[in-house]
Amino acid sequence: MATPSHISTASADASPAEAPDNTAPAFSPLYQQIKTLILRSLQAGEWKPGDMIPSEFDLAARFRVSQGTVRKAIDELATDNLLVRRQGKGTFVATHAEQHTQYRFLRLLPDTGTLQDQGPAERRIIECRRQRAPAEVARQLALRTGDAVLQVKRVLAFDGVPAILEELWLPGVPFKGLTAETLADDKGPMYALFETQFGVRMVRAVEKIKAVGADAESAPLLGVPAGTPLLSVERLAFTYNDEPMELRRGLYRTDARHYRNELS
Amino acid sequence: MATPSHISTASADASPAEAPDNTAPAFSPLYQQIKTLILRSLQAGEWKPGDMIPSEFDLAARFRVSQGTVRKAIDELATDNLLVRRQGKGTFVATHAEQHTQYRFLRLLPDTGTLQDQGPAERRIIECRRQRAPAEVARQLALRTGDAVLQVKRVLAFDGVPAILEELWLPGVPFKGLTAETLADDKGPMYALFETQFGVRMVRAVEKIKAVGADAESAPLLGVPAGTPLLSVERLAFTYNDEPMELRRGLYRTDARHYRNELS
């Protein structure tokens, strides 16, 4: 591979007397460029969550680089949890619909007992309505104030005991057609529903956690006295290319559960 | 490299009529074995935090594998934050003493303003004494109940306002000689002190987070009324090879700060 067409090094061979370009080298390794191209295909929906993408050799031929270079690109996408490799089978677009990855973003675990031998979460939709985005919500979702958003409010319970009260804001355009029924009828992770119904895949998220006291509105919904300390978890979730797609504020009861985090 | 001496594939060529070894394949790729060997050298203190380790070619010669294989081993150790690569210079043993990595395990950030343009944390040691390990502490630190442990209690404040009250338990043997003075005299991260004074490097940690109300003892130390919701952060930290080396319970004020977490 002498010089694939998509390579563009900043310092061109020609015109060395040009303005010396103080800005940035803008050099990026081939495998990074390949990574970007694959990402673009993911974003464009060329391969959907759960799909198998072409083999490393096919992609190498398509992008006109060696298989090893594609491999390195896929390696990074796999460690970012965007792709999943399965030896002997192929490489697949990651999805929230699988058993294994199902509750990847839910960090609230029971204090005792095994991880998820509790019954599945019982969901109760309290509210689901179209609305104009408040300033703060709009800012975080990269919308304009007043743009259409969906507001959802629900309670999650385990074995009949409420554990989580959460409120979600979703941008109106990509989630057009989402209703309380859609949510209520669905079983399985909400992020899996987003994938299949709206083609929106959540890739990463940032959470801000605080301790707060239950207010008069939340307390009865969670079945605790007002003032009970709760975890406030504010999450901003992103799709491909760091596009914010969901703002969520959860109140977690932590009397029998805890938020688990790994540091490294 | 036909067959380096340290390779040991489970299914040997000889004696195919042997007992078929139901247990496990026990196969591990060469680069994993190299990773283990490097890890062993780190653990043995052959290279200390901050040191430069031998070049990839030197290690390749030493382990009698190709440079690419060493590279892959180092790659993984680097993504685990055990090693740090510096182009043109070498590969170094990671340390908590650097500016960049300084507060890697502290996730409490101010709600407003830039990350750490607040003054450095002010530390106040409240207690530091040798003690016999209570059952629960012993269990988590993989000691026996009654073994010697060090118990430390301190308050961290920013700009004069207390933010964190924490209590630490450290195994007595590796931390022999740790006193309140050692801690008080030191400036800089505690984990850096552990490295230089005791040769203990913290590599990863697990935290369990709950919301609790300030009790009568903690409230005045943090300057809040009793009952104020606080984040309870229980951390178990490990050195190389997943040896637990510190148990820490922190109470965080989150009225002007939040615990930040990234999900992916």
Add this chain to the structure above:
DNA sequence: CAGTGGTCTAGACCACACT
């Protein structure tokens, strides 16, 4: 300049899954 890590390639072979 020499020494280090970083990238890219090409080919061989292994392990696994399906058919």
Add this chain to the structure above:
DNA sequence: GTGTGGTCTAGACCACTGC
């Protein structure tokens, strides 16, 4: 068996650092 990802090697060249 065929096709997939996984490992290992060897060599070439690039980019950065410091003498």
